Amino acid sequence: MFYREAGIFKTSYAADQALFRIPIDKLFVIGLIAFAFIVIPMIGNEYWLGSILIPTLILSIAALGLNILTGYCGQLSLGTGAFMAAGAFMAYKFATNLEGMPIILVILLGGLSAAAIGVAFGLPSLRIKGFYLAVTTLAAQFFLLWLFQKVPWFVNYSMSGVPTAPPREAFGFLVTGAEASPTARYIFVLGFTVVLGLLASNLVRGRIGRMWMAIRDMDIAAELIGIKPLQTKLSAFAVSSFYCGVAGALWSFCYINTVEASAFDINRSFTVLFMVIIGGLGSILGAFLGAFFIFLLPIFLNSAPGWFGLSIASETIAHVEFMTFGALIVFFLIVEPAGLARLWGITKEKLRLWPFPY
């Protein structure tokens, strides 16, 4: 944020290793979380909560997952949508076949199933790197979606093939399904986002995070230090797929309210990948920035002309929206290829020296 570290001295390694090394940073994040939990539900309307914040938060979870795999461990993946679908369908199976199971557990189990599937599709990563690995994860994308569409067992032999998400309660509030209030669903999703976000930042600054980054930056040196490449890569696949699985389950249960494979097609994978690239590879903050940028910018572009009293035909707006969106992405990548999070870091560094940058 816009303040300096001057005058903050640490007397123990514990203080120096803390998640937020500057006290005001911590206050800011706590304040932001409190704002998101308390103020936003009060001021937000149904459209904002239900159609904008919920999907953005869910996609941030998926972006966190992909960032762990691609940004931290360096394994390019195009299978995000498939792992989200795995989470959604497995959560649906758990929710419908085990009636009394708490919904939080259902969603976590969906995530764990996705993690297991992710590990299986991560196995080729020992031998295959870079773009070639991306192509093998593409296989996961197509195979898993085909599986979920073709095998009726996954949707409990539902006639339509697109079952609705079962309504479930958490802490006495209805949080999933179409009848749940947007506020309840929003708080539920926000809870997952905050907890998973904190866990991810803990992981990446600890031993396992360093092992992932070591594999990403110099796999040979990492191996000679004693890091086992396969286990490390698979652990990244597992954690990443877990995040994607949870995101997929939430997407089906709290946002679109149906369990369908078409919600997790290749476009979803690309969207999440763009979020990670635009936000910043290898940055937890970047996952959130990217998700908000990619999801909110089109909405902003769509409604901006109206604010200035311009009446433009809706088709024109749609075209302009695409063009501006594309141009902005190119602009941001030219200004800072390492993403919004890096841009933020540079801004902070410059401000620290301002107005005497010598």
Place this chain on the structure above:
Amino acid sequence: MAEPTGVEASDRTFGEVVLKMDSIEVGFGGVTAIDNVSFDVRRGEILAIIGPNGAGKSSMLNCINGFYKPRSGSITFKGKTMKAMDPHYAASNGIARTFQNIALFRGMSTLDNLMTGRVLKMKKNFLWQCLYWGPAQKEELENRAYVEKVIDFLDIQAIRRTPVGRLPYGLQKRVELGRALAMEPDILLLDEPMAGMNVEEKQDMSRFILDLNEEFGTTIVLIEHDMGVVMDISDRVVVLDYGRKIADGTPAEVRANKNVIDAYLGVPHED
């Protein structure tokens, strides 16, 4: 190099043979990189491996820490004889190394690079790490304390939080040495630790190597092209040429060896 230091070095005493390379042969396709080379490393000594380009020096280090598998021959390390070393076994039993072309984790800070050297010393499981609390935090702090000792030793306090990609070359080499030291190695393999450095940086690096050897008793195997440095700091020198060993002895002996002069130095060495 006013006078040979081999005399001083010979006063030093060394422990038992900690690593024995026996009739090692390494080949890639039709090329034989190392041909029937044997030598041993005693605990506490500084052993230099020298030779012209392509003599097989780096391949030899790669065999020692298990990155290459020899075609034939055996490696005896701490009393255990094996056909080839396994990288993980080598790392967990105290063999650390630096690389000829710096192989740091460029996206990470100096501190994180050094902490990565400690991964094998950290055992707490995944769930504790998620929470970063209790035992996992305690473990992080203990290892941080050790890493800080290495940082102090190498005098790199000021660059703790700097991403290593931004550091100048000489400091990168130093951080890489630090990463190897963070592993608390018994044997440290240094692949051209002074390549591309200026005189001052070479002096610093030589001092670190000698201090390490004296204070912590670390056994050091190094490859180096700077003959002045090699003759000054090493206790023993092994000379490779075209994959064969042509000499093995104190710097003074090697310096006087006819084969070495012919094959490696080319002309009689006078300074």
